[in-house]
Amino acid sequence: MVALTLKDVGATYGRCVVLSDINTGTLRGGRLTAVIGPNAAGKSTLFKRIAGLAAGPGLVHLSDTAKGPEAICYMPQDTGANAVLTVYESVLLSAKQGSGWKVKDAELAEIDRVLAALRIDDLAFRGLGELSGGQRQLVSIAQALVRKPEVLLMDEPTSALDLFRQIEVLGFMKRLSAQSGMAVLIALHDLNHALRYCDDTIVISNGSVVASGPTHSVITAEMLKTVYRVEARVEACSLGRPVVIVDDSIQTA
Numbered sequence: 268m269v270a271l272t273l274k275d276v277g278a279t280y281g282r283c284v285v286l287s288d289i290n291t292g293t294l295r296g297g298r299l300t301a302v303i304g305p306n307a308a309g310k311s312t313l314f315k316r317i318a319g320l321a322a323g324p325g326l327v328h329l330s331d332t333a334k335g336p337e338a339i340c341y342m343p344q345d346t347g348a349n350a351v352l353t354v355y356e357s358v359l360l361s362a363k364q365g366s367g368w369k370v371k372d373a374e375l376a377e378i379d380r381v382l383a384a385l386r387i388d389d390l391a392f393r394g395l396g397e398l399s400g401g402q403r404q405l406v407s408i409a410q411a412l413v414r415k416p417e418v419l420l421m422d423e424p425t426s427a428l429d430l431f432r433q434i435e436v437l438g439f440m441k442r443l444s445a446q447s448g449m450a451v452l453i454a455l456h457d458l459n460h461a462l463r464y465c466d467d468t469i470v471i472s473n474g475s476v477v478a479s480g481p482t483h484s485v486i487t488a489e490m491l492k493t494v495y496r497v498e499a500r501v502e503a504c505s506l507g508r509p510v511v512i513v514d515d516s517i518q519t520a
């Protein structure tokens with residue numbers, strides 16, 4: 268199974284240093300890892316750096332990969348809609364990225380399978396430009412999945428989805444990563460989603476990793492206070508699951 272390790276990784280935009288000295292333990296296939304942190308902490312930049320779309324020092328090391336650099340797929344936060352294409356065409360185009368133009372029956376079957384799994388098969392022949400924000404986000408997930416990456420970097424993939432779709436997509440990603448051995452990193456703002464679905468969590472603040480490890484040990488009242496500046500509790504709900512309850516913001520002078 269694929270394993271991703273970051274050693275002393277940094278990222279810069281021109282002369283502006285946005286990330287520095289990012290070290291992770293080995294991020295293994297088959298697991299979901301949440302990447303959390305306040306706005307502008309550097310989560311998207313970390314994904315871009317891992318995907319080779321941002322410059323910076325350090326080493327992004329991928330082992331046990333069958334595909335080499337093609338193994339990594341980055342699903343951006345903002346998904347532009349090319350109004351000319353239909354959903355099906357856009358997903359097919361994504362599946363064929365980097366390979367020839369001959370389309371095999373197995374590739375078409377895979378597209379059908381992914382669209383059905385995300386319950387957007389009814390949108391297949393709609394134009395991208397006429398979709399809602401949530402529908403577009405689901406199409407972006409389909410575009411990423413048909414590429415069959417070994418490492419999938421999902422930047423706030425549920426931000427436009429309703430509650431039902433949020434838990435459906437995250438539950439689906441958890442089952443898929445366990446079955447396929449894909450390593451999935453998900454930038455999230457909903458910490459209860461991280462607690463429920465993600466095996467591990469990396470906390471980024473001001474361009475550095477301030478905590479990482481099993482999600483339940485990382486999302487604590489102390490971390491919420493220092494990183495997010497909120498008074499909060501992590502308590503078991505009536506079903507025994509840990510949940511974050513936010514009481515107040517901490518006002519600083």
Ligand SMILES: Nc1ncnc2c1ncn2[C@@H]1O[C@H](COP(=O)(O)OP(=O)(O)OP(=O)(O)O)[C@@H](O)[C@H]1O
Nearest residue numbers: 280283285304305306307308309310311312313344
């Ligand atoms: N292309 C760019 N050029 C210069 N600075 C950038 C660029 N993209 C992002 N930044 C800066 O890098 C910092 C980190 O941004 P990034 O998008 O990685 O944060 P984030 O943690 O994903 O935030 P959010 O939760 O708000 O999406 C911010 O200060 C941002 O202004």
